[in-house]
Every structure is written in structure tokens, then in C-alpha cells.
Amino acid sequence: MARLTLTVVDLELARRMCEAARATAGRLGALVSVAVVDAGGHLVAFERMDGAEIAGPALARDKAYTAVAHRIATAELGPLVAPGGDLVGMHSADGGRYVCFGGGLPLWSGERVVGGVGVSGGTAEQDETCAEAAAALFLVEETRP
Numbered sequence: 001m002a003r004l005t006l007t008v009v010d011l012e013l014a015r016r017m018c019e020a021a022r023a024t025a026g027r028l029g030a031l032v033s034v035a036v037v038d039a040g041g042h043l044v045a046f047e048r049m050d051g052a053e054i055a056g057p058a059l060a061r062d063k064a065y066t067a068v069a070h071r072i073a074t075a076e077l078g079p080l081v082a083p084g085g086d087l088v089g090m091h092s093a094d095g096g097r098y099v100c101f102g103g104g105l106p107l108w109s110g111e112r113v114v115g116g117v118g119v120s121g122g123t124a125e126q127d128e129t130c131a132e133a134a135a136a137l138f139l140v141e142e143t144r145p
Helices: 011-028 056-070 074-081 124-143
Strands: 033-038 043-048 104-109 112-120
Touching: 011 033, 011 043, 011 112, 011 124, 033 056, 033 124, 043 056, 056 074, 056 104, 056 112, 074 104, 104 124, 112 124
Parallel strands: none
Antiparallel strands: 033 043, 033 112, 104 112
16 A cells, blocks of 8 residues: 655744745735644644734634634635535534634645644635635645655
């Protein structure tokens, strides 16, 4: 049986991902919190910009956790948990930890989710853009020989 080679979200990579998200937030004029988690949804790195909202730390962490747990961007969950959606009520599961609006992305290595990034503090669009900047840095690491 072939062994899988996976990119691991370690502390050094997670810190650089946080920096990429914060730099993007600065360009957008947003004040955000950024969380990077591993494949089990455990926090690897967290940063909060000076002046960022007080709800941001919990939301950023939970967005990253949700993205890992469900292997989907949190923005894509919104329509699924809305009344009539396939996953209506899911947002209240796991003690209300699942966040179903933009800013959380899973990090894929091959066919496996190996981590996630969550950003909170700006608009949903700003949070998504910052999370995409962090994920783009992960992809660079993923494609390095």
C-alpha cells in the first residue's frame, strides 16, 4: 500500500499564514483575528490585530474548526443551514461552535484536510479575502518539492 505524503500545519507555517492574513487585512482597512488549526481542529497559532473586535478570537477559531470538521468553506455552509437547507439546524450542534458565514477555509493536502484557517473582524468578504491569503501561503508550501 502506498503511503501518503501530507503537508503538516506546524507552528512556523501557521504563524506565516497569520501574518499573510493580517497583512491583507491591513491593506483592506480591516482589524481582524486569525486562527490556524491542525487536522483535528486544535489551535496551532492565533493572532489578533490591535483594536480588533472582542468577538473575533472565538469566531476566528470556530470558523477554522468548522472548516476542518466539515471540509468546506464556512461561506458555503450558509445556504445549507438556512431554513429548507439540507443541514438546517447544524449551526447549533457541537455547543453552537459551528460558524456558517464567511471567513473559514479548510486546508487540503491531496485528498485530506490537514488544517484550517479562520478570520473574523471585518466584513464577511474581507474575512474571506484574508483567509484566502493565508490559504494561498499554505498552497505554496504544499506545492514545494
